[in-house]
Amino acid sequence: MKDTKVHTMASTIPGSRKEDIVVTIKELKKSFGDHAVLNGVNLKLFQSENLVILGRSGTGKSVLIKCMVGLIRPDSGYINILGQDVSKLSVKEMNELRLKIGFSFQGSALYDSMTVRENLEFPLKRNLGIHDKKKLNEMVMTALEDVGLAEAVNKMPAELSGGMKKRVGIARTLILKPEIMLYDEPTAGLDPITSTEINELILSVREKYHTSSIIITHDISSARETSDRVIGLVNGKCKIEGTFEQLKSAGDPDLEPFFKY
Amino acid sequence: MKFRKLLISLAEIFAFLKRVIKHFFLPPYEGREILRQCFLVGNKSLFLITFTAFLAGIVFTKQSRPSLASFGAESWLPSLVSQAVIRSLGPLITGLICAGKLGSNIGAELGSMQVSEQIDAMEVSGTRPFSYLVISRVTATTLMLPILVVYADIVALLGSFMTVNFFNSSSFMLYFNEVAANISYLDIFSSLIKSAFFGFAIGIVGCYAGYHSEKGTTGVGKAANTSVVVSMILIFVIDLLSLQFINLFRR
Numbered sequence: 093m094k095d096t097k098v099h100t101m102a103s104t105i106p107g108s109r110k111e112d113i114v115v116t117i118k119e120l121k122k123s124f125g126d127h128a129v130l131n132g133v134n135l136k137l138f139q140s141e142n143l144v145i146l147g148r149s150g151t152g153k154s155v156l157i158k159c160m161v162g163l164i165r166p167d168s169g170y171i172n173i174l175g176q177d178v179s180k181l182s183v184k185e186m187n188e189l190r191l192k193i194g195f196s197f198q199g200s201a202l203y204d205s206m207t208v209r210e211n212l213e214f215p216l217k218r219n220l221g222i223h224d225k226k227k228l229n230e231m232v233m234t235a236l237e238d239v240g241l242a243e244a245v246n247k248m249p250a251e252l253s254g255g256m257k258k259r260v261g262i263a264r265t266l267i268l269k270p271e272i273m274l275y276d277e278p279t280a281g282l283d284p285i286t287s288t289e290i291n292e293l294i295l296s297v298r299e300k301y302h303t304s305s306i307i308i309t310h311d312i313s314s315a316r317e318t319s320d321r322v323i324g325l326v327n328g329k330c331k332i333e334g335t336f337e338q339l340k341s342a343g344d345p346d347l348e349p350f351f352k353y
Numbered sequence: 354m355k356f357r358k359l360l361i362s363l364a365e366i367f368a369f370l371k372r373v374i375k376h377f378f379l380p381p382y383e384g385r386e387i388l389r390q391c392f393l394v395g396n397k398s399l400f401l402i403t404f405t406a407f408l409a410g411i412v413f414t415k416q417s418r419p420s421l422a423s424f425g426a427e428s429w430l431p432s433l434v435s436q437a438v439i440r441s442l443g444p445l446i447t448g449l450i451c452a453g454k455l456g457s458n459i460g461a462e463l464g465s466m467q468v469s470e471q472i473d474a475m476e477v478s479g480t481r482p483f484s485y486l487v488i489s490r491v492t493a494t495t496l497m498l499p500i501l502v503v504y505a506d507i508v509a510l511l512g513s514f515m516t517v518n519f520f521n522s523s524s525f526m527l528y529f530n531e532v533a534a535n536i537s538y539l540d541i542f543s544s545l546i547k548s549a550f551f552g553f554a555i556g557i558v559g560c561y562a563g564y565h566s567e568k569g570t571t572g573v574g575k576a577a578n579t580s581v582v583v584s585m586i587l588i589f590v591i592d593l594l595s596l597q598f599i600n601l602f603r604r
Contacts, residue, residue, distance in 0.1 A: 161477045187479035201474035203466075218381075218480040261474075268478065 112139040114272060114304045115160070120169030121328075122155055129155050130166070131328030137272070137304050142294070144307045144315045146339075146350060147325035153308040154198070156325070157274045160306075161193055162186050174271065191219055194265030194303070198277040200257035202249040202264070209245045212236070212264050219268065235263040238300065239293060255286035262293060266301060273297060273305040279314045291317040312350045369561050376488050381481060383489045390493030398447075398454045398501060405446055406505040410512025413437060418520070427521075431531035434513045439540050443506040445592060448551035451498060452584035456559045459490055460580030463563025464573040472564070487564065491556035498552030499545040506544075539602060547595040554587040555580075 115137035122130040129152040137143050147153050158164040160171055162178060171178040176189055203211050212232045216222045222231070236242045239259040249257060258278060265273065278294060279287035291314050297303055307318055315322055316336050324332040324339060326346045332339060340351045414434055421427050463486060466472050475482035514528045559580040566576040 158473075163473055163476060187481065190477055190479040193477070195474070195477040197470045197474055199469055201470040203471050203474075204469070205462075214475075215478045215480055218485070219478065264474075265478070 113137070114139055114174055115306070116170070116172040117156075117160075118170040120156070120159060120166050120171065122152070122159060122164065122166045129328055130159070130169075133169070133325070133328065133330055135323055135330055135333075137306060139304055140298065140302055142298060142305045142307060142318050142320045144309060144319035144322045144336075145325050146309060146312075146315050146322050146347065148310060151325045152328045153310075153325055154276050157195070157276060157306060157308055160274065161190060161195055191268055192271045194262075194268065194270035194273045196258070196262050196265060196273065196275045196278060198280055200249075200254075200261040202252075202257055202260055204249045206249075207245075208236070208241075208247050208249070208252075208260050211249070211260065212267050215264065215268055231267055235267040236260075238266060238297075239263045253286075255282050255289065258282070258290055259293065262297065266297065269301065270303060273301075273303045275305060275307040275309075277309055277311075278307060279309065279311045284313070287311065287314060288317070290314075294318045310350070315350075365565065366561060369564070370557065372483065373487060373491055373557060373560075376484055377492070379484075381484055383484050383492075386485055386489040387492050387496075390489045391497050394451075394455060394493050394497040395501065397458065398451050399504075401450050401454060402447055402501055402505050403508055405450060406443065406508040407512040409442055409446055410434070410438065410509035411516050413442065413509075414513040414516040418516075428531075430517060431513075431528050432535035435510060435532040435536050436540065438509045438513070439506050439536050439544050441592070443509055444502050444544050444548045444551065445588070446509075447498065447502045447505045447548065448555070448588040448592075449585060451494070451501065451552070452555050452588055453581055455494060456555050456580035456584040457577040459494075459556065459559030460562040460566075461573055461577040463487075463560060464566035464576030467564060467566045468568055468570075468572055487560045490560055491553065494552040494556035494559075495549050496552070498548040498555070502544060502548040539599065543595065543599045547591065550591050550595070551588050554591060555584045558584045558587065 113136050115135070117133055117135045120130050120133040121128070131152075133152075133156060135143070135145075145153050145156065155164055159166045160173065160178070162181075173189060174192060176185070178186070178189070181189060202208075203214065206214065209232055212235055213228050216228060216231060222228055232245065233242055236245055239262055241256060241259050241263065244252060244256060244260065249260070252260065273294075275294060278290050282290065294305065294307065295318060298305060305318075307314070309315055319336050321333060322336050322339050323330045324344060324347045326332075331346060332342060332344050334342065339347060414430065417433055418427065418430060421429055421433065463472070466486070472482050472486065475485070510529070510532060514523070514525065517523050517528060518525075562576040562579040562583070566572045
């Protein structure tokens with residue numbers, strides 16, 4: 093029989109006191125038909141921590157963060173974000189909580205009928221009711237400068253490269269000043285140089301916005317560069333956790349192939 | 354298994370319809386987006402409606418004229434054409450054109466937004482995309498179809514007048530006096546209400562198909578296709594039902 097206990101190796105996570113916990117997930121389960129994608133996931137995210145969830149494609153990494161923001165309803169389990177039990181929130185309360193969570197999509201998910209400026213203005217106008225052109229412009233330019241793309245403000249998403257789209261997607265979430273960032277495969281499909289730039293951006297976002305982040309990836313170099321702590325997700329369960337170096341030296345048969353690259 | 358799938362789909366459609374009706378009355382009210390969608394609805398279909406309604410007016414008049422002439426009732430031509438155009442031809446042509454033009458557009462647009470996670474992105478940023486994307490489109494198609502139908506009726510009658518004038522040199526005033534004398538308020542209002550239902554059906558079907566589009570490019574194509582086919586079928590069903598209903602008043 094397989095050992096289902098999570099192997100915890102990180103003994104000294106920065107700021108890992110109980111009061112610093114921003115996300116708690118307990119026994120989270122989700123199935124699609126007969127296929128169990130999440131099989132009892134348990135995890136905690138601490139204040140200002142970059143937590144990388146590493147795992148093969150199809151192990152439920154994206155489903156996990158989509159459950160966190162209410163895009164997918166889990167079958168069972170408990171999700172607490174910033175002290176709020178997600179399953180007990182009304183639609184209005186959920187939308188208010190979502191304002192504190194930034195979600196960077198794998199495919200950027202930029203609104204392709206709008207310019208970069210309109211993409212960034214959209215949540216400001218609709219969520220915060222800001223319509224003052226001067227203020228909007230100031231906020232848009234600040235967010236774009238933070239991701240190094242001020243010159244792309246009037247471009248359409250179709251005119252941007254993959255890396256630029258990711259940056260604009262991140263800028264669109266940053267404009268609402270989130271407390272938690274969720275990155276879904278931030279470096280997927282990018283060349284190594286652009287991947288490094290995105291990894292640096294993830295670190296600089298934490299520095300500037302003091303965000304706590306969950307980074308979903310199967311890119312080992314991204315995990316190494318961005319993580320404070322790594323969780324190995326295997327068969328819908330958190331199998332092993334620790335720092336990047338601890339996981340690398342642990343020799344776990346399910347995760348070892350990642351470290352060979 | 355197929356029957357179970359059908360029942361699930363019906364339940365989903367019913368839930369979607371319920372959600373749409375509920376959101377009609379709930380804030381946020383998307384005034385600016387509704388106006389933008391109304392403009393797009395009119396703008397996208399105006400040329401095609403003008404062209405087809407004008408031709409339909411000519412063809413119907415040319416086809417009816419010999420039959421009426423054979424028993425000396427040529428003077429009834431404006432009466433026949435006006436009743437046919439206002440009661441059925443105008444709403445039907447407009448409905449079918451909008452089903453093709455707008456239904457496919459809404460289905461494909463929302464479908465590709467769904468596939469590329471743009472709707473999810475709106476959802477997670479708390480921007481309530483349902484009102485923005487669905488309610489605005491359904492409202493726009495429901496409001497614009499009656500307006501487009503009135504326009505199509507006028508264009509078709511103009512086409513008819515030009516045909517009559519070509520053969521008989523009839524005056525504009527005489528022709529349209531005949532038209533006005535032979536249509537009732539019931540004809541006009543029933544036509545407008547029926548076309549509002551056409552618009553509602555086109556909007557709902559397009560939005561449902563797009564919002565529930567399957568992943569991948571085939572999903573988008575399927576959403577566009579479903580929007581057109583189902584909207585067209587619904588237009589004929591609504592036409593038949595409204596005819597049955599209005600006949601109760603005519604008797």
